[in-house]
Amino acid sequence: MPTNFDEIIDRRGTSCLKYDFAAERGYPQDILPFWVADMDFRAPQPILDELSRRVAHGIFGYTDPKDTYKDVLLNWFRTHHNWTPSAESLVVTPGVVFALCTAIRAFTQPGDGVLIQQPVYYPFTESIVDNGRQLVNSPLVEKGGHYSIDFADFEHKIRTGNVKLFLLCSPHNPVGRVWTKAELLKIADICTRHEVLIVADEIHHEFVRAGYHHTVLASLSLQIANRVITCTAPSKTFNLAGLQLSNIFIENDSLRRKFKHELAATGYSQPNCLGLFAAQAAYEHGEEWLCKLRAYLEDNYQKTKKFLQQELPLVRLIEPEGTYLLWLDFSAYGLSAKELDDRIIHKANLWLDSGHIFGPAGEGYQRINIACPWATLKDGLEHLAAAFRD
């Protein structure tokens, strides 16, 4: 059955994080949520069919990826990203954040510096701090609505911050940058010269707008691949986050051994069987759905942009190159972070991700997830406009 992206599917009462935990998290019970990065769309039909088959089989014992799983995955990356990782490089984890934390423990010592570029996906910060490492921040620089890397600062922070590992967000959440090949080569050059390993979180790599191109960092050269841990997952692409399966590629044997050793120390061994089956079906049969999804998201983006221009001209929309998350600048209203949150939560009755949680540079911003039926999004935008109109 083809997916109707306009269909509103009631997610309430399914224990979903997005809709069912407002009261527990201190928000009004009936708030409209546009925060966490999953989608209000049903997964592709071939995945649902595969899961139905597996449920009908009725046995959910221990499961591990076979060669066929790896073949399907490698074929996807070869055809979609011109990237040919080896089958041996694959390590499966229950999530990308799980992999970030594992890498931090595997490749750094307590007290070592781990570099990030704020504003950035907030679990980057948590994974460093919670594991007792030093957070080193080289903030992105925003000019005229475009974020870029201050490479002099990036290198300076590496030199002075005892940095051993860099967490790259590519494409970047929340600012929506799709890093160019030239930027990635510069990053790799600096990190190589200072012997800094790179964890490339490329979870958003299928959401790149027309005119932009995602380059897998590890595809740039064998030398670069040798120092990179590439994090991918079907969770964002095919809306499977609750099935908890990520595919991590580590080409360097010694790094992979260390990573696997740390993974084993957490007690993790085999993946969730339904996650594994769903992932294989996704990468084997999900392309058509994904193309339609991308078109729908672009449409949502264009309508949102138009709405903001007409109804909320003081809100500055940072034009995204990728992801389905929009980064909105409310600083023209002159509100403090708390006043802005209060207005959005209590006047607009909207649950967005507040900018300051992405780092101090996010103050005055809010992140909104547009991966939902347009009717739902329009309703949210109308709430927003009403709260800022009077």
Ligand SMILES: Cc1ncc(COP(=O)(O)O)c(C=O)c1O
């Ligand atoms: C950049 C980034 N990395 C990782 C994740 C989460 O990945 P996982 O659920 O596999 O831990 C997200 C989800 O929003 C994300 O935006």
